[in-house]
Amino acid sequence: MLGLVVIAICLLDSAASTKPSFCHDLDCPNYTVLRSFGGYELRRYEMSQWVTTRDLMTSYDSHKNSQMFFKLFHYISGNNTAGMKIPMTAPVVDIYTPGVGENNQQTVMEMHFMIPHNMQPYPPAPTDPTVYISMLPALDVYVKSFGGFSDHMTNLVKITELKNEINNSSLYYGDHFYTAGYDGPYSVNRHNEVWLAAKH
Template sequence: MFRLTVLASLLVLVTPRYPQPCERELDCPKYRVIERYNGYELRRYEPSLWVGTRNVMSSSRRDSAFSKLFSYISGNNERGLKIPMTAPVLSTYTPERGMYNNQWTMKEMLFMVPHNMKRYAPQPNDPTVYLKMLPQMDVYVKSYGGYSNYRTKLAKVRELKSDINNRYLYDNNAFLSAGYNGPSEPYNMRHNEVWLVARR
């Protein structure tokens, strides 16, 4: 009986608790939880195909990354194919000078290509948009609710680094954010994450 209880506890520890949008209707990247800690977890993501674009963040100009990617899935691709929206919207931030006021921070935004379209995803028409395969990767993840902006993400990344408390366990040159909700989703139903890629 004791062995069965221990086995059941271990299964709970490695069973993914997907964000609600993934549990309901959206295609999301597949992962398993390697370990859960107090306030964060370590996940292993399977390889997945994404469509992306990048730009230098600036407080003086509008970010066009989302509209470029949305245009791609709306049919601005070589086959005029409409592609279902997936989650999360993944962004990679590589802070350089002016980290806290958005100056000279490189941002890459990504939409995942649905799993059943990975083998025949159309090429983008926009030369600044590209397809990108993300390999298997382990990431430290901190989840939080409500609305999120760049400063919120920076604060949550600092919290995650403090929780991990070992800078040699993750890549400190960049961080990722994952947003799972559209703009109309209520405040108390929103799910956000920040990721740090684990070193191997």
Template sequence: MIIIYFILSKAMKAMLLATLVTLVVGTNAGFLDNLFGAKTDPPGLVGMSNKHWFCHDLDCPAFETTDTRTGYEKRRYESTKWVATNLTEVGFTNAENTLMFGKLFQYISGKNAQNEKIPMTAPVLRRHVPGATPTTPSTYVMYFFVPHNMQTSAPAPTDPSVYLVDLPPMIVYVGSFSGRTSNTKEADAFRALRAELGTTPYSTGYTFTAGYDSPFNILHRHNEVWIPA
């Protein structure tokens, strides 16, 4: 077994390590961060910035934190370009998530009008517009951020279900949690954020979730839920 491990490629070793860690510690959010120390932004990071630790050196949309409270922060984002795809379903499972992610990943892998490979960015943003009742379909939109140097020159998608879109400036309340995400953890995070907001006015028309990590990343994973102000 030891001999086999040493002849594996680096990628295979990383996958094996990630699998072993997952088996040992499960999806316990915060376990590894508590063990190795939680990440924070560098001191003095103020104003509109995209140099946040959880971007992991990937391009991500700049924002300004305008208020910080226990359990959440308030952010201001400027208008930015994203590539998106959407679907309308009664429920949202991992199968739908994988389908939408795959379409956007194909776009950045070269399935576009220029056959151009585009760097991965963060976060993977997902918008949820709930149906009128729990049994009526909801609309889900998944977005990849367009790199800063391509904001005005991104190639057109060739998949008709994928499109470029400008998200308008927005102010959002943001709650975060570590570890691997799931529908249950996201729902818990939204409940906690709404409880912290209390009587503070906020939009009830739609919400966002934001994920910043590769599936193979096992340390300092960062997930967010956004409620528009």
């Protein structure tokens, strides 16, 4: 019995040590690197639950972005049916789907906070009707990482760079893209990512 306990502790230590350093001490979604390339990598993410809100934008609006963030922040601060505080996770994932709405001139933006691992099976429901729990399916994504302070224009540049580096539009879905930010507004050593969903 003691031997099994020791093995279990070793496995937990091993799992903890494999968490990327850019997650800091926060829960992050589990993934496996399938292949590394020169300036990007292909990852496979496990299915996971997230708390989500969404909006339509004719052009990128930092005020709307901030409003969406605080809707999710209020959820983890206690605006949920359990009235409980929920630990912050990383990254904050945004999904952009351009070319929708009237005359295809709008973009759907979805913002996501991951539900902590120990709450994944049964997260409390949001009390804000514009916030909801969503399931992100298992997903393969091409990922480009970069440092520094990021903004929407930087993300667009990095997505273009990632597409150019992959150099084969048949390998990914080009109708939407993801951004992932891992750091608070006052962090200095920052880690950012842009993702493209891989085709199979």
